[in-house]
Amino acid sequence: MPDLPTIGGDEVPREPSMPFGRAAPGTGSPPSAADATVLGGDAPAGSSSAAPLSSGAPKTRIQLEKAGDMIGAFRLIKELGAGGFGVVWLAERKVPYEQKVALKLINPGMDSSSVLGRFEQERQALAIMNHPNVAKVLDGGVTDMGRPYFAMEYVKGEPMNEYCDSRKLDLRARLELFIQVCEAVQHAHTKGLIHRDLKPGNVLVAAGEGDRPIAKVIDFGIAKALNSRMSEHTVMTEMGQMIGTPEYMSPEQADPDAADIDTRSDVYSLGVMLYELLVGALPFEPKELRSRAYREIQRIIREEDPPTPSRRLSTFATKDAGSATKIAEARRSRIDQIAQTLKNELEWIPLKAMRKERDQRYASPNDLAADLRNYLGGLPLVAAPESKAYKLRKFVRRNRVLVYAATAVAASLAIGAVVSTAFAIAEARQREIAEQAAVAERAARERAEQRERDVQAVLGQQVRLTSEFGGGDTGSRMATELMRQIDALSQTVADPAERTAMQQSFRDALLRINMTDVAATLVTEIMLERAIARASTEHANDPFVRAGLIMAAGRAYQQLGRTERAEELFRQARDLYGAQLGPDDRRTMLASQWFARVRRDRAEAERGLREVLARLTALHGEADVDTVECRRLLAAFLEEKGDRRAALAEYQAVLAQPSLTPDIRSGTMSAVGDLQRAGGDLDEAIATLRQARTEIERLQPVPDRLLSNVLTNLGLALADPSTPQSQAEGIALLRKAIAIDSAFYGDAHPLSFDSRANLAATLELIDDGSGSSIAEAIRVFDENRRVGSSLVAPPDEHLLSLMESAMLMAKTAPADEAAARPVLADAVKLGEDALRVADQRRIADAARWRDFRKTMAFIYARAGRFADAERLQRQVRDLWLAAGEPTAIPVFNITKDLAGALVAQGRLGEAVDLLQAMQDAKPSRAPTSDARWVNAIMLRDLLREQASRELAGPAKARLVQQDAEVATLRKARDAAGLR
Template identity: 30%
Template sequence: MDAERWRMLSPLLDALLELEPHARSRSLAAMRAEDPRLAGELEALLALEDDAGTFLDTPLVAPLPGARPGSQVGPYRLERLLGEGGMGQVWLASRADGLYQRRVALKLLRPGLADPGLRLRFTREREILARLEHAHIARLLDAGISADNQPYLALDYVDGEPISDWCERREPEVRPLVQLFLQVCDAVSHAHANLIVHRDLKPSNILVTPLDEVRLLDFGIAKLLDSADLPDHTRTGARAFTLHYAAPEQIRGEPVSTLTDVYSLGVVLYELLAGTKPYAPRHKSDAQWEEAILHGDPMRPSQALQRRAEAEPGSAAALQRRARAVAGDLDNIVLKAMSKRYEQRYASVEAMAQDLQRHLDGKPVLARPQRIAYRAGKFLRRHRWPLSTAALVLAVMATALGLVAWQSRLALQDAERAQAMQNFVISLFQDAGEARGEAPLDVRQLLEAGVERGEAELERQPMARAALLGVIGRLRLGLGDRAEALELLTRQAGLLAAADNAPAGLRLESATDLGHALRLTRGAGQCVEHMQELQPLARRQERRLPRQAAGFHTQLGRCHRALGQREQAAAQFRRALALRRDRLPGSAGIAENMADLAGLEADAGRYEAALRGLEAAHDQLQGTVGDRNPLTIRVLREICALRARAGRLHGASQACAGAVSAAAGLLGPHHGTTREARNEYAALLEQLAAPTGPAPAQEQDFESAPEADAALSPAEDPAAAARSAPGPASPS
């Protein structure tokens, strides 16, 4: 018996051997009616099997003497046979010439066959694989002809299992299975982009690695679309494709195209989803399989799963659940890919993959049955842009109207609150001016009177009353009346907590001011405890209320810093800094947060970094708001202190002079802050004028100057700091 005849008989013999004796007899009888010679040969082989159960252990095609474990083909040493097919053998081999260490899958032309067409296909596979470079295609590493004229291909050795075995072992849900199958589609699509059709897509040519990645193998019968047609073995008795996964045009011997691979992918996906092949002919002969592929209508994968559920009671629940997941879109996608007429299939593997991705994304797929609902859906899709544009315009208009109404309501509330505050403050000062006569105006008495009148006149306007308490509380903090400020700000927080619709901006300002007062009076721990409750609100309002949110993060950071929690403090300062840079680019708060971060550097003993941070903060101030800002005074005094402690007296002198000039111009020459800055400058000038140079204490470096920490202690609000005249070395 020649090799060609054996290749035709071998799959039929395998199928018969798997049948029970009575079923085998019926199948042989059916074959005898169609092809008596074929049936006779199979009966003879079965009789040999009965007489000598080991006759099949001896191959009809003798292996080449050199192809055995331990032998060498080119620079590779064979280790063990991985598999063999109609075209050749695949061996696990390792590099034997010492150039480098690597294990490969070595593909050899089938030993003992002299068919020039097979050798031609082998050469063609080498050309094909050399053109393919894809993560999911086994790479061609080397190719050549050994000393005994044996052609070989060295490919990536893929340590994996067929995708069907992987699915049977892992039993994945439908979604991860489809996601894995999309890798297969991506690999085949890449081959098509290089004008290559695989023509033998089946589970055994699709391996899954232990990392759940796909590798596509075996382009041995692939057709180069940009080359002249080579001898087509699909038209002979010795098929070069696998019948169960072949497209109708392959059975008929017609030209193949990329749509042939689309059909085979549909069959593979059917088997992976349903756990069975799409066709089940009564007789397992090639003729029956061909008839089923050419004319049979496969049932839907979901129906096949339902039948399996009926036949397998132990797995019925899981199979029914899977059938529900497959029914609908996936049924239609698989059957569209498996259409008998190739023009009814997907136009490409990429189109099939896009439909699968649409299913995963919950979007409508293109593969739908031709029903009224489907045609209506097509109308909607055909006009989807005008319809979706109209719907979008309506949605945008409705949303915009809602936002405008909401913003208008908030703006009206803010305007009413602001007007009430304005009228109240004007009347307060008018009454104070009339009542005091010739006596000087006492600010504290004025503020106390404001609180009393606010309680009476704004009784029915709780939000305006809360805003008033916040303003007076901040003024009290600026005057140094910390206990009184704490009491006012606590009352404000109570009013806001009792209100159902308190504005977010007012709540954030209240939490910031109360946190500041708590830090100064009862300790930073209570400050953090109070402010953390409103941290989610601050984050939600960062885009709408950037000023209030940034102030909140800054104050919370200072409370963390006072507790020695430098990492938490740095996170809050950086968040506030990023927010101000993004939403408030001209704000003095940017420099404020830069100074806060510099203070953290000093806390950690990194005084050089602290000084660089303060100098950068000063540059930021000059570039945005100029010198006429209370923060400028604070930053320059701290720079002066750090430079002096590092022995850099001339640089310190420049900073102190700048602080004096800024304080005098902004606060006046007789303000306490101006006097303190002037005293610091005078002391520094005395050191510069000393004939022996700076005192030893001033010559030490930063690492030996722990006093610098005091200059960078957590600062209060710059305006309040300027009013209350704190020195640079006095922590607030």
């Protein structure tokens, strides 16, 4: 924790901005060195004591206590934060029951009457309060050295702004949370207490019942007593001493001549907090404010009006596009939408709370909360300017049908009373009616859109839940829980043999059930279909909400792999949005691109995505956030299709945009690097992935899944068989990715299975003949099998790992035919079982579908079942060729394998033709390409065999040409230093 500056020789004491559970202020709050109580002398302006707050020398706090010490009944665990006069520890007690607390203890040497009084005051303040949104005081006393302490409820939460931003709460959710803060401060006021240092760091938010966020106001360390009894025992603020945090300080707090501070000072601070919560920035820029002299800070707070929230936001949009994007994303909206919402009326609330004259503010936090409820309920605001037109607009919003009928009657009467002098009046009246109707319509649309966003936020939780666990993972958990309960039930059976038979019978039955389908059906039928049905009935007259519900349900179906239903829902959402907003509205295009993404007709899917991308580009430009996201979606579609070059081009077009957020940029770079690796461009891939890793590790906090992804891609590139010099580094990165996934998701999560399988497959590929890498690969595969065996219905990744284990068994089978036969039979059975379950699950991922078949084909070939191997190899090759990239490395590889299977069946001529067609495709690959080299050598060897069987014929002539091709390639490889 940084030491704080001094002013006029006095240390600037720091109260812990969040003493319960975290030690850093929220990202929207002023810098930590500024998060302090400010002391100032009474020197005249221009004297040395009126220096900027950044001057002065640090001082060091003496610490006597240490972890493990006992303070009363409490054992200290670790320090949570320290201020100018107090230090807060995490502590615990064992009797009368186990409990963790935040224990606040006065610093040694800080024994002046003012500090002791303020500390005692905080203990009393907390003790008399009992509110769910105020941290409770639990105990208190004095140490053996005479230092007061008290124990408070330990709140394991985050500062309010940080909580809202990290969970991307929209404006409505932020207002609902802020109302809790108002209620907590109101409770303190009813007990005769003013907080006087309200700021986001003193409001912690934790998950309550049902994950509902609960705000807790903490640190009443500088509360002012209102009733006479407490004030008799409390030494109040001394003359010339400013207590509070400047950015949130009321004008009267900043006035050295102010005689009294009342509850409206807290209302002002609440207004600043609300401003920051809505806008993502403080009314006065902290760095600029704190660079001023002390008296200038006081003057600014007392006299200068800050910019309105909408203007502050608009400034961000024009001067700092990166910050504007982050602010908008953290509120699930766009900057222009937020600014318009604020300008319409919402910003009136914080501005009223922040009036310089306290008589013009809300009288209490309750009144502030009541006006926030007015806004949320569509009622007129107390903060609104006194205007009949405004009240009329609010009435129109709530009573559109009645108003429209009334205005129609008024219009008819006006027309019926036409006279020459009245005609102009009637015309003006019509204009006014039209304006009112337009205002009402806009207001109604805004409310509908807000309701739509609310619905999207709720259903978004379901979508994220679905995407995190997936059908396979959820099904596995269900099956495991069923088996656990069956095992518990079977314990009531006395006979061990009967009990074992009962358990095995149930286990066999569960294995025959596709629990992935069961889980997906429960999610779809219970959660999603009911939500869709409610959308059609309860929101029949509200197309925005209905479209939002249907859109969110479509995303959930898409995550579950139920693309047929997802396609239908996305089409409905597109049509609803299109009818209300037109084809070029962002929401219409978002629904259109997702509709295209899941279409079963892949040609139509690609055409649809490209059409939406073209419209977004024409309307909003290449750099627009929706354009970028659509292009990323198209790139992912093309990558899944196997069109590597096209996918790479789209990802690179994304990277060409200058205003990408760091996470989007680094994630896209990781995808580019992996595509470069898959295409054989290892040097480029490694350079791209190293840069992506660097950028991801700069993010705070570092996103675990993004880091794991780039470490995996970089590890695979570095550990490629053609780069022996970097294989050790690559294997180390793959191990690190496993550690991250296991810590973040758990060992049984599909992504953890994937990470372990990547390492094992790579170890098998780079084995140098010593068998050490093969042995480790077997251990890693065995770990996947061990974890998977504890799951009754394992995820797809476990099935693929079983398949790869079977492949390794086949590859390492003994050379002796008799000894190898049972090993190969076991490998075939293990592989076939895994492939059968995978096919039953109707795996939609093209890459995974290919991996299953390619691996099983290898096992068949090792076992001598070449016809079965050929069947699967042709399926894989046809899928790659359909992707439109006939010279991709995977096509070279599968063609080589297929040629081997044909030769083994005595079909030498077919194998030669197959490899010749591969070579004649005029690949764009360099002559040094390993894939091109291997294809050329294999074709030459097959032509030699074919020529040896002919006395004279075309094979000999083709062999001469092939020898020349091999010689050309060898020359190029020798020049490049390749063997």
